[in-house]
């Protein structure tokens with residue numbers, strides 16, 4: 001998959017069928033519009049349901065309880081803005097976004113200038129720019145990560161944390177203050193350089209919503225890239241998607257490194273299913289090559 005643009009504003013009318021495309025019950029957008037009340041980001045006022053917490057607790061085997069989660073989130077908003085700045089204000093509206101996954105298919109694509117032409121540019125995990133500018137662009141407005149995939153950011157980039165366990169929220173607090181000394185399934189940065197005023201934390205309830213409503217519970221839980229896609233649909237008026245798609249062996253290999261672990265495919269995520277859904281969202285407006 002290379003890239004495409006989907007304009008979601010066109011479905012905001014009273015009935016989707018007034019437009020030139022109609023949506024039926026088996027369509028992901030239809031399901032999405034039936035259930036749009038889940039707020040993507042935590043704020044100081046968010047109250048997570050026990051049901052959402054219990055689902056979230058199981059995805060990476062979190063042992064601590066709901067009270068501990070609530071205490072940790074209270075600490076979070078002692079440091080970060082109580083209401084996240086989404087960074088999508090634009091006079092006249094129509095915020096265009098480039099969502100950049102880490103697929104090897106970006107290599108040699110020359111998409112850099114198209115990516116840079118969007119209002120917001122969303123990258124994720126280890127995504128490097130230096131040395132890959134022609135293919136991936138140079139700008140980043142939002143960088144989505146979890147502790148095990150964290151990188152330093154410049155002062156103007158929004159840090160979007162996707163927490164998969166309570167420790168991920170603890171890490172965020174400590175990485176900006178005393179330093180984090182815990183461990184995980186892979187090494188974690190003790191400190192991070194980023195603008196704390198631009199920190200946004202994805203709600204566990206939103207991850208559950210993406211899993212249930214968008215993925216119909218296929219896979220253990222959604223990938224960072226798929227969560228980022230649904231986030232982009234929430235904060236952008238138009239989303240162009242770049243850098244998604246596994247190789248012919250079904251592996252999520254990257255534009256920035258050689259694939260070494262031949263057994264690793266798409267981990268706990270339903271790679272092909274996510275890919276199919278992203279293709280369902282393609283309304284045929286392919287960007288020029």
Ligand code: C5P
Pocket residue numbers: 101102103104105124125126223224225226243244245246247251252253254
């Ligand atoms: O591998 P990593 O998780 O850093 O990649 C970010 C996201 O990009 C993944 O979560 C996945 O959604 C997407 N990806 C992909 N095809 C690849 C590599 C990554 O669709 N070959």
